[in-house]
Amino acid sequence: NAGVMQNPRHLVRRRGQEARLRCSPVKGHSHVYWYRQLPEEGLKFMVYLQKENIIDESGMPKERFSAEFPKEGPSILRIQQVVRGDSAAYFCASSPGSAGGNTEAFFGQGTRLTVV
Amino acid sequence: QKEVEQNSGPLSVPEGAIASLNCTYSDRGSQSFFWYRQYSGKSPELIMSIYSNGDKEDGRFTAQLNKASQYVSLLIRDSQPSDSATYLCAVRSGRAQKLVFGQGTRLTINP
Numbered sequence: 172n173a174g175v176m177q178n179p180r181h182l183v184r185r186r187g188q189e190a191r192l193r194c195s196p197v198k199g200h201s202h203v204y205w206y207r208q209l210p211e212e213g214l215k216f217m218v219y220l221q222k223e224n225i226i227d228e229s230g231m232p233k234e235r236f237s238a239e240f241p242k243e244g245p246s247i248l249r250i251q252q253v254v255r256g257d258s259a260a261y262f263c264a265s266s267p268g269s270a271g272g273n274t275e276a277f278f279g280q281g282t283r284l285t286v287v
Numbered sequence: 288q289k290e291v292e293q294n295s296g297p298l299s300v301p302e303g304a305i306a307s308l309n310c311t312y313s314d315r316g317s318q319s320f321f322w323y324r325q326y327s328g329k330s331p332e333l334i335m336s337i338y339s340n341g342d343k344e345d346g347r348f349t350a351q352l353n354k355a356s357q358y359v360s361l362l363i364r365d366s367q368p369s370d371s372a373t374y375l376c377a378v379r380s381g382r383a384q385k386l387v388f389g390q391g392t393r394l395t396i397n398p
Contacts, residue, residue, distance in 0.1 A: 204386055213390035214331065214375065219383060227383040262330055269384040274319045276386055278330040
């Protein structure tokens with residue numbers, strides 16, 4: 172019974188390159204969340220996705236950041252033209268839904284992005 | 288006003304005592320509430336969920352919810368040094384019921 176799988180665990184990119192972070196949810200979960208966390212800070216909401224649909228992207232920067240959760244395959248968080256300020260831990264979580272019954276969300280191990 | 292607020296601490300409690308962690312939220316329509324524990328350098332781990340007013344107990348942990356006061360708390364009885372971590376309160380908020388976190392309370396249990 173695999174949990175949320177994120178890869179890579181560590182990613183180093185030079186300024187200006189693209190970073191692509193992947194998240195495979197718990198089997199049977201149709202909702203995915205992405206969060207960013209800086210050292211000694213809380214989890215900052217970025218985007219909430221359902222398969223083939225963005226439910227809430229109010230936490231996503233307007234430029235360079237995008238996310239998708241296709242019908243098949245993992246959810247992808249893409250950061251184009253990375254800058255040093257993008258260095259952080261990026262966590263993905265998944266849940267069966269968001270209303271009624273069990274809405275518990277479980278986290279992956281995170282991707283630590285370092286921009287050099 | 289932040290959607291979810293916690294006292295960032297640090298909160299220091301002697302071993303064996305009760306640790307009390309508090310959280311308030313702004314969206315009166317919120318229906319689902321969660322407590323996560325995060326050790327340094329690790330990912331958040333779900334420890335309690337609560338959906339209705341009152342208390343919910345699980346081992347040494349008790350979650351308390353008061354929707355009228357928009358208040359959630361977590362009590363840890365017989366605190367152990369291994370309970371030392373940051374505790375994150377999370378609430379489903381807004382029309383889309385996205386999962387929003389407080390800034391976390393750092394708890395230290397002193398032997």
